[in-house]
Amino acid sequence: MDAPRDLPADLFGNGVLAAPMAGGPSRPELALAVGGAGGLGFLGGGLKTPQVLEDELRIMESRGGGRPFGVNLFVPATQEIDRDAVLAYRERLRPEAKAVGADMPEPRWADDDAYPAKLDLLLTHAPAVVSFTFGTPRWDAVEALKKAGSFVLQTVTGPEEAAVAAELGADALVVQHPDAGGHSGAFLGLPPFQGTLPELVAAVRAAVPLPLIAAGGIGTPDAAAAARDAGAAALQLGTAFLRTPEAGTNPVHRAALASTAFERTAPTRAFSGKWARGLENGFMLRFADAPSAYPVVHHLTAPLRAASVRAGSPERTSLWAGTAWREARDEPAAAVVHRFAR
Numbered sequence: 001m002d003a004p005r006d007l008p009a010d011l012f013g014n015g016v017l018a019a020p021m022a023g024g025p026s027r028p029e030l031a032l033a034v035g036g037a038g039g040l041g042f043l044g045g046g047l048k049t050p051q052v053l054e055d056e057l058r059i060m061e062s063r064g065g066g067r068p069f070g071v072n073l074f075v076p077a078t079q080e081i082d083r084d085a086v087l088a089y090r091e092r093l094r095p096e097a098k099a100v101g102a103d104m105p106e107p108r109w110a111d112d113d114a115y116p117a118k119l120d121l122l123l124t125h126a127p128a129v130v131s132f133t134f135g136t137p138r139w140d141a142v143e144a145l146k147k148a149g150s151f152v153l154q155t156v157t158g159p160e161e162a163a164v165a166a167e168l169g170a171d172a173l174v175v176q177h178p179d180a181g182g183h184s185g186a187f188l189g190l191p192p193f194q195g196t197l198p199e200l201v202a203a204v205r206a207a208v209p210l211p212l213i214a215a216g217g218i219g220t221p222d223a224a225a226a227a228r229d230a231g232a233a234a235l236q237l238g239t240a241f242l243r244t245p246e247a248g249t250n251p252v253h254r255a256a257l258a259s260t261a262f263e264r265t266a267p268t269r270a271f272s273g274k275w276a277r278g279l280e281n282g283f284m285l286r287f288a289d290a291p292s293a294y295p296v297v298h299h300l301t302a303p304l305r306a307a308s309v310r311a312g313s314p315e316r317t318s319l320w321a322g323t324a325w326r327e328a329r330d331e332p333a334a335a336v337v338h339r340f341a342r
């Protein structure tokens with residue numbers, strides 16, 4: 001094995017990153033707490049308007065004591081959507097919406113049309129770290145971000161995607177294993193990696209000469225050590241932070257993570273049209289064959305998910321969680337950072 005490829009210590013602190021978690025959990029309070037504890041906090045720019053993202057950037061800049069933080073963006077899909085499959089799925093969802101008194105919206109066929117504006121914001125604010133998932137940005141965006149002073153991360157799920165990201169000029173990679181909570185960042189349409197997280201890290205390490213950040217299913221210091229031993233320079237934890245008081249996790253999601261009623265996590269496309277791992281509920285079982293149509297399905301299920309949460313029910317909402325969810329605790333974010341710090 002070659003020498004460890006390190007990340008700049010002034011940016012990555014003690015090597016614990018709080019994963020960007022769009023849809024609520026990531027918010028400035030969490031990112032500030034993680035940064036204050038010596039880790040790297042993240043804002044999730046996905047699913048947000050440019051205005052909300054800008055407000056959050058300003059909070060980080062005014063209250064973060066100049067400490068580095070990261071911002072993540074979803075790269076809009078270029079994939080063709082099967083409209084008939086979406087319309088058929090929409091009909092099947094009607095009774096689900098009705099059951100919680102939610103509207104069934106018209107399909108929104110466009111992906112995130114705010115992406116260019118959010119990218120511009122990042123070029124202006126130049127946060128210390130910028131990460132991308134769901135796809136790769138254009139090479140000129142990577143170059144411009146680096147020129148503005150940001151360190152650029154790309155999420156990959158295997159050696160083939162790692163090679164694409166290296167070619168693009170990413171400074172380092174977030175290597176995401178299928179055990180990860182939330183959406184998969186896979187962008188080449190390849191089958192999920194077969195093997196453990198340390199095996200995935202080793203495979204990516206053999207493919208590209210970049211520093212690696214391991215993510216997915218890390219719930220114990222032993223799992224963290226195994227990822228580091230395989231060559232990861234840092235860790236990105238998501239689920240471990242979901243129950244911290246600083247996270248914006250909704251109460252239904254929080255209660256489900258603490259409940260003994262859920263037996264396992266599973267990958268599903270039922271909520272968003274893109275594979276994501278969450279606690280398995282009835283909705284996931286009923287719609288195991290949901291179409292591949294992100295973010296059209298995300299918008300279709302948004303009202304019924306929100307209504308399920310308002311009703312206090314975990315039955316028709318996404319409960320994103322990695323396979324190590326049982327290790328997550330009700331504890332301050334700083335305690336999570338300290339437990340996993342190098």
Ligand SMILES: Cc1cc2nc3c(=O)[nH]c(=O)nc-3n(C[C@H](O)[C@H](O)[C@H](O)COP(=O)(O)O)c2cc1C
Nearest residue numbers: 019020021022133180181182216217238239320322
């Ligand atoms: C609730 C939730 C939301 C997430 N949202 C994002 C996101 O906005 N951007 C991103 O790159 N990854 C997102 N992820 C994935 C994380 O970056 C990371 O890969 C994952 O949390 C690691 O696995 P773990 O949850 O088992 O620690 C999310 C994960 C969760 C649990």
